[in-house]
Amino acid sequence: MTAEQSLGTDASRSRQIDGPAIASPAGRTLVVEPARAVPVHGLPSLPVAVVDPARTVALARSRREAEERELDGNSVRSVDRAAALLLALGECEADAGVTELARRLGLHKSTASRLLATLQRRGLVEQDEETGRYRLGLVVLRLAERAEQTLDLRGIALPELERLARAARETVSLAVMRDDATLTVAQVDGPNLAAVADWTGRTIPLHCVASGKIFLSALPERDVLRLHRQGLAAATDRTITGLEPLLEELARVRRRGYATCFGEWQAGSNAVAVPVRDARGRLTAAVSISGPASRILPARVAELARLAHETSAAISARLGAPTP
Amino acid sequence: MTAEQSLGTDASRSRQIDGPAIASPAGRTLVVEPARAVPVHGLPSLPVAVVDPARTVALARSRREAEERELDGNSVRSVDRAAALLLALGECEADAGVTELARRLGLHKSTASRLLATLQRRGLVEQDEETGRYRLGLVVLRLAERAEQTLDLRGIALPELERLARAARETVSLAVMRDDATLTVAQVDGPNLAAVADWTGRTIPLHCVASGKIFLSALPERDVLRLHRQGLAAATDRTITGLEPLLEELARVRRRGYATCFGEWQAGSNAVAVPVRDARGRLTAAVSISGPASRILPARVAELARLAHETSAAISARLGAPTP
DNA sequence: TCCTGGCGTTGCGCCTGTCGCAACAGCTGG
DNA sequence: CCAGCTGTTGCGACAGGCGCAACGCCAGGA
Incomplete structure (x- = not known):
């Protein structure tokens, strides 16, 4: 460019x-x-x-x-x-x-x-x-x-999100963390989708979605404890609400470098998310790929995470991050 | 402005x-x-x-x-x-x-x-x-x-080093790490000194000087091990050459936020050094204050470290680092 | 719904700011 | 010592930059 x-x-x-x-x-x-x-x-x-x-x-x-x-x-x-x-x-x-x-x-x-x-x-x-x-x-x-x-994260990310949506053929989103919740700032729907909810501008509890787990995994543990004490509502019967299971899940996120969500926010809907870092290496957003569980199978997660990481790196590059 | x-x-x-x-x-x-x-x-x-x-x-x-x-x-x-x-x-x-x-x-x-x-x-x-x-x-x-x-670290730092030399009334240096050694890029001598060696442009083994210990303390331990395996020459009978004593010393540096050198490079000469960070928070240089052991007494170290930290912060600010 | 105020843009003509030329001083390397 | 190159600066020509005025658009209030 x-x-x-x-x-x-x-x-x-x-x-x-x-x-x-x-x-x-x-x-x-x-x-x-x-x-x-x-x-x-x-x-x-x-x-x-x-x-x-x-x-x-x-x-x-x-x-x-x-x-x-x-x-x-x-x-x-x-x-x-x-x-x-x-x-x-x-x-x-x-x-x-x-x-x-x-x-x-x-x-x-x-x-x-x-x-x-x-x-x-x-x-x-x-x-x-x-x-x-x-x-x-x-x-x-x-x-x-x-x-x-002051840069416009959404404007910068949209071309990369569109590229990812074409490659993954699923719904792709960019979210930031705002007020202990995940806020979707951009969403690009895949090519073969009909009626897909638009989450842009809306907040979702951190523990319920893959991008939220990315943010949680970067928080000091005391903040995770604070959020747990405030109560973690279950959105489906698969939502992780217990402290121990949540901490274990966040440890997995840190180890893997990506987060997953299997029907924890909406039954039958799965997602993968990865972090996006700014020019100083700080976590600034998360990119996620989501779709029906019939397509976002566990066996496909690694491939989607790889695609999401590429998009994340491209966004970081546009944000001025040095090339690794 | x-x-x-x-x-x-x-x-x-x-x-x-x-x-x-x-x-x-x-x-x-x-x-x-x-x-x-x-x-x-x-x-x-x-x-x-x-x-x-x-x-x-x-x-x-x-x-x-x-x-x-x-x-x-x-x-x-x-x-x-x-x-x-x-x-x-x-x-x-x-x-x-x-x-x-x-x-x-x-x-x-x-x-x-x-x-x-x-x-x-x-x-x-x-x-x-x-x-x-x-x-x-x-x-x-x-x-x-x-x-x-491309910025001129030396040019940026010199005014701050001059200020520090006046305050500490000792020799003050700025060093970077180059090829597993410490390289002095600027030196300002104190007001009450006569013949003082000029180390500008010269390299000194990391383990022998305070600023070198700053760089060592930021290295992954495997790099410290590698340097130790390559042999750490003694410059005086006080030089730390053993692995265990060196790792302990580096742990002290990390804990205190400053490094010291008591006659380890030159008999009768002591020094204090602190890190200098760039706009992205990365270690980029070290500021040190050095002088004869008769003046740089252990009881004076904390005060000199404080002065050196102020200078380091001023240099970082000029390098574009955000104010804490 | 309509009107008003403020915004950013742009055509226009004036005039002065910008430019290239030439000359200069200084520096470096042969 | 000299040639070649650098960056700077005085000078005059002219066209580029500017302020003015008008425009279209938008948001907010009545």
């Missing part, structure tokens, strides 16, 4: 896979070809080719000019150039010189120098006083801290 | 304004209250005060105009404005509207709209399609990942 691909949010609370594709990305961008491509996490690296440097710079300038012709009247060219410089620094293994960055983007070095100096005023980049080379500044770290707090 | 505040300009945000409220540019009294500022980590927060909104906007515009008059010929005004918008978003608790951001920075809302749209092209901000409000984009997370990899 490139930076300019937009991660639009979707008003629909529950997506059916048969629907139309997600809208295409917003406007095109300057193509940045670093001399030594080191993939920023989640981005494919570009090949390092030995070409005539003069020709490379001329190509970069032509490319920039073509893209700038496509800027509409409501874009600001110099800001777009400055942003391209930031992204170029994001693709550098370490620091980079003014002339080097200018060449990559097809800009004049005096233009690059002024744009970088302006970015440095606000701390977005820093210039090494000894070498004159630039790197990303600490303010970027601070902005990222805030970006993590 | 906040978005509205820049280098060399008036940092006062509670300045008393004489005279009546100033009418807004449109000649109407604005009613909307300013956005509540939530401090981004490490940045002072803007005061949340009940004031006349029109006056607030006029003040913001005056402040912006004053700052822009100070821009030299080698800064790019529109890029500086766009950067200020990014920083303003970094100070918002959640998302923010175009008009809201424009008011905070004293810009026209059409200007803010175009600048934000340009930042969105590059993924630095995202606009919620339903509400039209902006938030920081995922590209910021990716840039932060790279920023963390």
